[in-house]
Amino acid sequence: MQRSKLPYFFLGLAAVLAVAALVLLIVRPGVKPEPLEKTPTARPPAAKTEPQTTPIPDPAGSVDTPAPESPETILKDLGIGLATAHPEELVQQIAKAIENGDLTALARLLGDEALDPATAERLRQLATSPLRLRQPDGVREVGELELNTRTRWSLELADREPGRNRIFLDLKRVDGKWIVEKITLPPTEGEPIPKAALADSLGVADAFIQAVLNQDFEFARAFVDSSVVSDAKIAGLCILFEEGEYRLRKSKPLRSMFQREDTVGYLANVETADGKQSAQFALTLRQPPAPANWRVAEINLDQLLADYARRVAGGDVFYSPLVKNPAGGDTLALYFEFDEDEINPRTRRQLEIVVMILKSDSGKKITLSGHTDALGTEEYNNSLSARRAAVVRDFLTKSGVDATQIITIAKGASQPRRPNVTETGDDDPEGRRANRRTEIYLDF
DSSP: OOOOSHHHHHHHHHHHHHHHHHHHHHSOTTOOOOOSSOOOOOOOOOOTTOOOOOOOBOTTSOBOOOOOOOHHHHTTTOTTOOOBSSHHHHHHHHHHHHHHTOHHHHHHHHOTTTOOHHHHHHHHHHTTSOOOBOSSOOEEEEEEEETTTEEEEEEEBSSOOTTSSEEEEEEEEETTEEEEEEEEOOOOTTSOOOSSSSOSHHHHHHHHHHHHHTTOHHHHHTTBOTTTSOHHHHHHHHHHHHHHTEEEOSSSSEEEEEEOSSEEEEEEEEEETTSSOEEEEEEEEEOOSTTOOOEEEEEEOHHHHHHHHHHTSTTOTTSOSEEEOTTSSEEEEEEOOTTOOOOOHHHHHHHHHHHHHHHTOTTOOEEEEEEOOSOSOHHHHHHHHHHHHHHHHHHHHHTTOOGGGEEEEEOTTSSOSSOSBOTTSOBOHHHHHHHSEEEEEEOO
């Protein structure tokens, strides 16, 4: 009898189904199986001008700084350096390379004009410890060396001693693009710290203004020619910056006006703390015969005083903290309300700066002269002007100034700054307002 083939058919079908199930189990729909061995993919070479260094995090989460390259490696194939249409872009890239400790990238950004073997070695030594920029404002534009042609920037380092915390970059414009012309590194630990990090005219102008911003009268005074710039003008500038809440403008803070062999001029651009109002004043610097350094020889405050009057003094240009002394030079002026001899909060802030100046040197002396407007009798005005001088003296002595440093004089209504009456003979309240004052003459 012939056997049926049906059982074999079912056995074969079962085998096919079992194999199919196994395949479906291994290779799921929508999921690609991983190859057993990956083929390495060649990485494209890094761009020559932007070498990248990837820090390797350690188990504690810190970042390893790449080992500093040798000066020979740093100087290899430098070329002209990076050229950009915007100087801040170049400076920001340099700042990033410094913080990353990537000296090879830094060298290629600087180029062979700015980087010589000695500077490369100093950079290598500087990078042996991590460098961080101050936050915020770690990148600061200093000003122009030449109008629209050469400019200077500063990298402000954090956690460094003052005087050793700035790297300066001088940039120049070539064919419409900016490149680094020079890099100036801070002094080493064994080197003395100069008063001005850079002794050229721009360096001195910047150091002077930074001292005024910090209300450091003595340091600011070290940069001026005292035979032509009075101490009162320096103190007045300190007061203007303090009361007007000025700061240097971030963009083009010092603009070159003119450049001569021994005389240069800069326009200092300042703005209010909120950045909404701007003003200017002019500096002229001269260089005496060598080996003397540049000195501030003239400070023109006309525009700054006008802005101060508009914002702080209610528009009265005569209500100024800096006035001309009849005997010559500049004098500080403090103002009083009608028939009063009390110090107001504004006057108190001004006097705090004078206190700082006098306490820095017990040999400094001042003369306080009290004044009144023309209303009242001569006897009463003499008494009132004496009280106005005395109240200023008392504030200074209570603040720690030695009384032997102060001389007081009562002038009454004898020396008005403005007429007390109009041309038609009518009373002039605005004129009288400028006459109610105590003047501070700095006798040093």
